[in-house]
Amino acid sequence: MVEQLKTKVSARDAERIVTVTVDGKQVQVPGNTTILDACRKAGQNVPTLCYLRGINEIGSCRVCVVEVEGVDQLVASCNNYVLDGMSIKTNSPKVRLARRENVMLLLAQHDTTCTTCARGGNCKLAEVSNDLGIIDFPYKSILANTPWPHDFPLIRNNDKCIRCMRCIQICDKVQASHVWGITNRATHTLVDVAGGANIHDVDCTLCGQCITHCPTGALRERDDVMRVYDALADPDVTTIVQIAPSVRTSWAEHWGLSDDKATIEHMVAALRPMGFDYIVNTDFSADLTIMEEGTELLEHMRRNANGGSGFPMFTSCCPGWVRFVKAHYPELVDDVSTSKSPQQMFGAVVKSYYAEMLGIDPHKIFSLSIMPCVAKKAECAYPNMNDACGDPDVDCVLTVREVSRMLRADHVDVANLEPEPFDEPLGYGTGAGIIFGATGGVMEAALRTAYHIVTGKVPKDDMFDEVRGLKGWKEATFDMDGTKVRVAVASGLQNAKELCDAILSGEVSYDFAEVMACPGGCVGGGGQPIHDGEELAGARGKVLYGLDRVAKYRNSYENPDIVRCYEEYFGEPMSERAERLLHTDQHGWMMPAEWIRQAEEAPAAGE
């Protein structure tokens, strides 16, 4: 019996309206409002550090403390509630003393060499500390000095950890993965891999949500920029870079440009001077994925109609999800699409069809991808992702954050770029390919093409838009000329867990299920730029749907590059060549849980 622990806040209090005074100003708020929200409503901001709305409301940093009249001690504003007539002071002498003192204590446990930090200039701790004007600092530095394997795509540096517990909460509550835990107690409290295990031995999905929700630089992606510079510096190597759909929404966030000044064509223009030989578009291979996966779906539905597993076919684009399902739901792995993710399809195409077309030796290609994702760094290194020429199909993956650092390093004048097109062929993706970056996008793209295959008709605009939106678990049923397709879309692994549990228990039944590990899909990806306290998946997703709306082609099967590549190379979806290059064996590598299960199921020696 697993005991789930959570606080259930009273609904009754929401109905009372109370009046509180914040720094002399009166506001009226519902009775279940936190003091923090009441202060903000009164126009008085209160700094927070550990607080993450709805996820980490534990009052651990004690930075958001305020003074409440009649109470001698200070009150954490983030998880205490207003009372009628309460008078709050957000900057009293006591508050100033304690807030400053607590931040200094956190700094004592923090490696303050900000000049060499991935979060330099984008650190919540530095912001709070600088705002408080902490210059002279009385405390001795006590750093954790815990070891970490630096080959892992996700890096934890406990010298920068301020024990806010956000990573634990995100991993537990949002991603259902329980990687992080408190590993030492009391004054030696540490946050690390639960139970002190090695990160290589636990089932981290590499979703990267802990990174994007870390207030400091304690968590980051493995930085692979130097490998890219080495490839660019080698005259014998052809560098080919692909850019994922969602990257167009976020790549220039550091410069705060408007959407029309920071399009994907601007990004191509920014990258070109760095020396990349070919800049191509992952939207193309998203379309290619749809051709394969859509065909596979119809096959899967036929199989289920004739006594298949009865489980839906699951999408396989998201490596975080694939890692999750392999670790926790072995009984569903055979129903995960064998289609490679767009990144890996592109890699395989680059080192086969594209190399042939360009007349270059695939062994001399450096295949790079720019992704909103940390798990992609692991995916490209799986031992069976080398179908084109024996080398890895994708050599290196950079997150949007790393690319942003490269552009800054080269002092690219991002605000004044002239848009440039992708290199052709393989430079074009349809609207269906573009929306891959948002939750429901893969589903919608697949349905458009499946509809065409089943009915022979062109799908009407936005006929599948029911699967859009940020809801964690969406479902819909579509009628394709008499063929009913029941679909589910989940994003965030806790939602994925609930979906899988419901499917396994027989509570729900679908034909097709799309899962993305990150809430909101790749637009909310763990490799995206970090804006503390903001969830940008919704806004970025809107950009993608806007681009889809105005796209010349909105259905994958209409993409001229796709048509051409099947004509010239693959023949038809799921052809022998397509199976070899564009599909994979999801059992071809193992998560730690799979090793453990295999060891447990193996007959003991001597039996």
Next chain:
Amino acid sequence: MARMHVMERSEAQQIMDELHDAVGRRLAVSSLAPCPVEFTMAFVDMCSTQSCGKCTPCRVGLRMLRHMLSDVLTGKATMQTLDDIERLARSIYLSADCAIGYEAGAMALKAIRGFHDDFVHHVTQRACGFTQSQLVPCVSGCPAGVDIPGYIALVRAGRNTDAVRLIRKDNPLPLVCGLVCEHPCEMNCRRGMVDDPMNIRAIKRYACEHMEGDYAPSMAEPTGKRIAVVGGGPAGLSCAYYLTLMGHHVTILEQRHHLGGMLRYGIPAYRLPRERLEGEIQWILDRGIDVELDTSVTDVAALREKYDAVYLAIGAHADKKLGLEGEDADGVESAVQMLRAVGDGEMPDYTGQRVCVVGGGNVAMDVARTSVRCGAEKVSIIYRRRVADMTAQDEEIAGAQAEGCELLELNAPLRISVGEDGKVNGLVVQPQIIGEVKRGRPSPRPADKPEVTIPCERVMVAIGQAIDSKPFEEHGVQTKWGRIVTDAAAEVPGLDGVFSGGDCQTGPATVIRAINAGKVAAGNIDGYLGFEHKIELDVDIPQVQFQGKMECGRCETTFREAEERKGDFDEIENGLTTEEVMQECSRCLRCDHFGYGAFRGGRIVEW
């Protein structure tokens, strides 16, 4: 110059004394540190503050020990360090000049050896492997895990029915516990750090006595499964109640004329009035439980054939003998025999008799106080250790004394003196001297004093209860030291679908432990039958109001005047008044929300 001074406390000394008191209070709230290594280090550190500094082992050794323990906590230690720590602790113990040093060494040695696995875990995993949770202190002290802060908040909000409803989520006998629970929760109460622990039991009692109305708990759909519960004590009733809520049909088979087990046949009516016990039991039965009284069962296998599962909760109702000469004489009786007769309403008449009660536990006090009420002229409680060593609760001992019972400590019964008429005429005892500590308890030995004869007409033996497990053993139930053996899931090995718990499985223990045993068995029986019914939190909890530190003493329940109460079996305790309960509730620190509760505490919303 005066030759001598009277001792006066300086202001600094007064503060020192206050701090000492505070240390004592903190230690009384059980868990000092959640990590054994941190605890050991703090212990050594505290010990070293008492060192006068004269001798090497204490002055330097304790400091070194602390440094090495710190290395273990900060990941700097190796396995060699652990050897060094053990060697040094041993040497301090062996060579210190006074108790300040050698006691510290001995305790450190005990810790290092006792916590060896955890020390190794720290060195090898750089993490604490100790699993002690730091959840809500009172809740973790309660064997049944009752949501104490939740119901205190409800009582404070004037919602007593909801409070009882919340208690019944984990404990179907709230009134019984409100009257007689040993309240281990209070031992953990963090309020004890400020002034005194909360009077939790009295608040529970108040809630039960002030319900605004009755309610019906939600019941699952009938499953058609039939379960036999053997024994209608707290474990059996608890198991029956939860199984019934889960939709199963339960029949309780009770050997005696009434349900209640030790609640009726062990605890006297003046502590637990019969009509109130019956009322609470009837409420449980009204959920739809069948009862067969005066039904003795031993053939478990035959019973199991008639039911889908069986729960054995036969309690510990057999008596233990002193094994002394004269024990068969007329006038010698066991506590169990006497309290059983009283439970069935057969009141003995001891008018004019002198009664010797042998034993020092709660049952001895119950027997002594019942004897007073049965008219005994004089009641003496004979115990071979000191009063301080008695296992009875302090308030029970005080109650017995107030009602005129004499405590004759340090007297070991030698034989029972029997007159020519075959009747008891005295108890011969050997005075004892307390001495050597064995297994943590000072043990008595015969003092150099002559035997004493205590004249009496009755000897009551209250030296513990045994389990009547022999007949079950003959039917294939495994036992160990008379106790029924089960696995961790409460299942009896070798007998499919047979579970057991309560006193018959643990040996004589408390009501609340038996209640929890029944609850655990209900969950596991439900699982065994192939279901996964949940008992859920179905009341919302008032939100927290931070009030800061305000010192306030604890309200205690009072008792009816001893002279008056000792003549009847009416309830002796007066519950708290509304005024007192409201003040008591306001003292609750709401550890479900503040401290670790905000992070990992909260509440168990279902089981």
